[in-house]
Amino acid sequence: MVTSGNISDSSKAPSASGEGNSYEFNARGVLQLYGDFIEGTPNCTLAVLSKGPLSAEARAAFQASAEHLGYGKDACAWIVLESDAGQLGPSDVLSVLEGLDPRGVVAADAHAASCVSGAYSVPFKLDAANRAGCRTVVALSDFEGALHDDDAKRKAWAALKKLSR
Secondary structure, X not given: OOOHHHOOHHHOXXXXXXXXXXXXXXXXXXXXXXXXXXXXXXXXXEEEEEXXXXXXXXXXXXXXXXXXXXXXXOOEEEXXXXXXXXXXXXXXXXXXXXXXXXXXXXXXXHHHHXXXXXXXXXXXXXXXXXXXXXXXXXXXXXXXXXXXXXXXXXXXXXXXXXXXX
16 A cells, blocks of 8 residues: 555645646645555546455556556556555545546445445446546446456446546
């Protein structure tokens, strides 16, 4: 997990001269506040949430999907909802997502989907694309498991394609 001190050089606040913009400033604040739960940069375009850390295989699959969908390989912010630092609840998830302001959101498991659904007070259909907070949210029931089941993998990819730029 990335700590707030190790997020990236771009996690520094804008200078008094006005360097940066308000979106970047908000995202940097979120990365500093929730650094024990987030790995990413202030300019992420996709947020991937999961109950716990995703496997290297799942991360690689999301990165390949992001690249194929036009976001680039390094577009994802990785948000873990439960870690040694504690848990993020729906209000935390709302703060993180609105602060990072990604173009799209992926809930990689049912727990993450429930948290994002609660954050926006919008019911979600699992294994499908949904709308919340003016963005597309792909709510998957178990992305890790889908990697080992061809039918589930096809359904996940069909939902992820709704994030296409």
